[in-house]
Structures are given as C-alpha cells and as structure tokens.
Amino acid sequence: MVKRIGSILVFALLGVALASPAFAATTTANVRLKDLGRFLGWRDNMLVGYGIVSGLAGSGDTPRNQATRQALANALSQFDMAVTQDQIQSRNAALVIITGTLPPTANVGDKIDINVTSMGDARSLAGGTLIMTPLRGPDKKTYALAQGPVSVGGYRYDANGNLKQKNHPTVGIVPLGATVEVPVRADLVTQDGNLNFVLKDADATTARRIEQEINQTMGAGVAHSVDARTVAVRAPHDALAMNDYVARIEALEVRPDQESRVVVNERTGTVVAGGNTRISAVSISHGDIRVSVVTEYTASQPNLVSVTGPGVRSMVVGNSDLSVEEPGQTVAASFPDGTVGDLVQALSRTRVSTRDVIAILQAIKAAGALHADIIIQ
Known part of the structure; x- marks a missing residue:
C-alpha cells in the first residue's frame, strides 16, 4: 500500500x-453588439396549455386518473356527447402539458414548434395525436392553437414482467404543431424616444465602449450609458427605418472588458x-x-x-x-x-x-x- x-x-x-x-x-477580440446583449422589448414569449393525446395503444393514463377522465368528458361534451367520467375506461388517451415559445415578430398564421409532456401515469406517448388545444400567455389570452401527431424519440414495451425502454417515451414534440392566432409586436421605443440596449453581463467599461462606438458611427450624442447594463440610444424619427437602424447598431463591434x-x-x-x-x-x-x-x-x-x-x-x-x-x-x-x-x-x-x-x-x-x-x- x-x-x-x-x-x-x-x-x-x-x-x-x-x-x-x-x-x-x-x-480579447472584438465582439458584435448582437452577441453582447439585446434591445429591451425584443424577447420571446412563453406559451402553455394542456390537452389530450389520443390514439395510444393501451399506454395512456389509467382509469384511476380522474383528471384525464374529466378532460375526456369535457372534450366529448363539445360534440354534444353526454358521457360521464365513470363511463370512460379507455387507456388510449393521456393528459398532457403543451409548451411553446412565441417569437417577438410572430404574425398570424406562423407555425411554431411545441413540446408535449405527460402529466398523468401514461407509459408512452408513441403513436399519439394531440387534439386541438389553445396555448395561452401569462395574461391568460390565447395566442396559438396546437394540434398534430406527437413525435417521440423513445419507446417502452413490457410483457410478463419484462421491460424495454429507450429515452423518455412520455415526452415528445410536434414540429410546427402550433399556429399563431394573435400577432405580437415588439415595442422597442420607450416613452422618451430611446432604444435601450441591455448587456447580458453588466460591466461599466463595456457599456462605455459601446456608447463610444455608437456615437462614433451613428453620430455624436446618439448614445449614452445609463448604468453598467443599459445603453440608451436615440431612436430614428422615421419608424419605417427602425429595422435598418437596429441592424446597423447590432453589427457594430467592440472589445468587451472581462472580469478576472x-x-x-x-x-x-x-x-x-x-x-x-x-x-x-x-x-x-x-x-x-x-x-x-x-x-x-x-x-x-x-x-x-x-x-x-x-x-x-x-x-x-x-x-x-x-x-x-x-x-x-x-x-x-x-x-x-x-x-x-x-x-x-x-x-x-x-x-x-x-x-x-x-x-x-x-x-x-x-x-x-x-x-x-x-x-x-
């Protein structure tokens, strides 16, 4: 030893x-402003909803899951079918949570990807189809409708006590499975007529260098650093030139200061x-x-x-x-x-x-x- x-x-x-x-x-090499931060107001929006995945081959929620039975009864009632919860004994459906991300420039009719996750005791979502489900934002408003076949990157099979499973079969995605119903507008200009550029990592030296680079390129007095994280940039008078104005600023390069x-x-x-x-x-x-x-x-x-x-x-x-x-x-x-x-x-x-x-x-x-x-x- x-x-x-x-x-x-x-x-x-x-x-x-x-x-x-x-x-x-x-x-340190120069870095684009696009990689150092973003303009305040330019952000993604989280969407969430719950729905039903049907068409499962006996791998759905068990009848003891009352939430699934209630959701199925509510869904069937929309088609004038009076079915009580006690009459639903199928294991071919599962209650799921749907999540998605709404980009800041989404328009009506745009398609976005969604994630589908089981919230009951289903064994697998393989082969299932998501029934039309509204996706809501934090303000409780519906911004998109989700529907489509669920793609699961795994499987689970069991028989006579033998189990074979790959990855997580209770999680799947629906590529381009949600359609945007309400457009989103990114409000970049503040009430005082400025665009606020926000750094990912607050640093007073880097904010000062960004201010100097913007003033040197766009004109003196256009930008000023408010604090270690925010640089205020005067917005253009012509609203139609906003995209070109923002693109020019994002393409500027500065050398960020690094904390040791x-x-x-x-x-x-x-x-x-x-x-x-x-x-x-x-x-x-x-x-x-x-x-x-x-x-x-x-x-x-x-x-x-x-x-x-x-x-x-x-x-x-x-x-x-x-x-x-x-x-x-x-x-x-x-x-x-x-x-x-x-x-x-x-x-x-x-x-x-x-x-x-x-x-x-x-x-x-x-x-x-x-x-x-x-x-x-």
Whole structure:
C-alpha cells in the first residue's frame, strides 16, 4: 500500500519557461453588439396549455386518473356527447402539458414548434395525436392553437414482467404543431424616444465602449450609458427605418472588458482562466513525501508437531515494513509577474497534473498574489 502525502511539484524550469514569448497573454477580440446583449422589448414569449393525446395503444393514463377522465368528458361534451367520467375506461388517451415559445415578430398564421409532456401515469406517448388545444400567455389570452401527431424519440414495451425502454417515451414534440392566432409586436421605443440596449453581463467599461462606438458611427450624442447594463440610444424619427437602424447598431463591434476569474472543478480536474488574469511575483516551495507500508505473510509450522486433527493448523504471521521516502532536496521556484495562462502552460510543460495546478492556484490566491476570483464548481 502506497500513500502519497502532498502533491505539488514545482520545478526550477518555471523561470525559464515563463520568460518564453510563446506564453504571451492574448487579448480579447472584438465582439458584435448582437452577441453582447439585446434591445429591451425584443424577447420571446412563453406559451402553455394542456390537452389530450389520443390514439395510444393501451399506454395512456389509467382509469384511476380522474383528471384525464374529466378532460375526456369535457372534450366529448363539445360534440354534444353526454358521457360521464365513470363511463370512460379507455387507456388510449393521456393528459398532457403543451409548451411553446412565441417569437417577438410572430404574425398570424406562423407555425411554431411545441413540446408535449405527460402529466398523468401514461407509459408512452408513441403513436399519439394531440387534439386541438389553445396555448395561452401569462395574461391568460390565447395566442396559438396546437394540434398534430406527437413525435417521440423513445419507446417502452413490457410483457410478463419484462421491460424495454429507450429515452423518455412520455415526452415528445410536434414540429410546427402550433399556429399563431394573435400577432405580437415588439415595442422597442420607450416613452422618451430611446432604444435601450441591455448587456447580458453588466460591466461599466463595456457599456462605455459601446456608447463610444455608437456615437462614433451613428453620430455624436446618439448614445449614452445609463448604468453598467443599459445603453440608451436615440431612436430614428422615421419608424419605417427602425429595422435598418437596429441592424446597423447590432453589427457594430467592440472589445468587451472581462472580469478576472479562475474557474476550477476539482471533480474533473478542469481549470479555466482568462488569458489576462494577472499574478504578482511569488515564490513557491513544496516537497513530496511518500509513505510505503509493505506487509509479508509467513506460515509457522514447527517440525516437532506431528499430531494432526481437528483444531490443529499452521499459524500465519504477518510482518509489516514501514518506510518513508523524502526527496533529497526541496524544490523552490520564483515566479515573476505574469498571467495564469503563462503559469498553467509552464506547469503543463513540466508535467504537473491538473489537480496539482488547482492546488497551486488556490495557494497563490491565499497568498494574495492572484488578482482574480477563484470559482470552485
């Protein structure tokens, strides 16, 4: 049995490797405004509804599911059929929840995809067809009608106690299964006549750079940064030119500012850090100790013992040998000013494991030499 105490090995080659131009820090490239944020008011709208999937081959909800029986009775009553819940015993139908996303530019007649999920005790939705169901928004208004055959990427078959299942057969989709009935208008212009560009990640420096780029391209005074997340842009006077105006702004490119972070995952041994994350001058020293415990078993059988029988056997003796090995010298290295990228690449060249790199970064952070936040997942 070999037990290893300590794990950080830092070589004197660090000072040479880190000075190499090959490990120079990279700068952030320009990014389109479309990828950095969106205009306030330009958003998707969530739709939801519940309905019935019919045509199942005995894999639907059981008769003890009262919600399904009530839904079937209500549906049949729309066709002047007086059927009570107690008269419904079929397992060829299932009660489902339907969800969909309404885009901000949806018009009447547009088709959208919908998801269908079982909310009862159905075993599978394979082969079923969704009956026409209204989809509503948060305001309780109907915006689309859903209907069509359900596509399930799995199956479930059982017989005589044997079960075969693939993926989740109680979840399916209906491609282009909903038709938009009410158009949606994206109101981008605020009451003060501005377009508000909202950043995905709030950063005052990035907002300031966006303001400068828009004013340089679209004209002085067109944009001003309200806060670290919002940049207000003066809307055009001609409403018909709004789409071209927004497209020009979204195509502009700026260099976003990045917050220094180091993300480590000790379970998978992953380290992710920005190329410009700085490390001050620091010295690292650590040793490696190996403790080895070896046990040898021998049998004791004296020659004078010649009597055999119940209760007479050889005695097994265990001899343990404990040894401690320590390197002849403790390795120390001085790390000049640099970046996390330089350090990680240098450690990789010296064949230091990823988990050892994580321990080194945590120790440097504790020493106050790592100018970044360490996020441990």
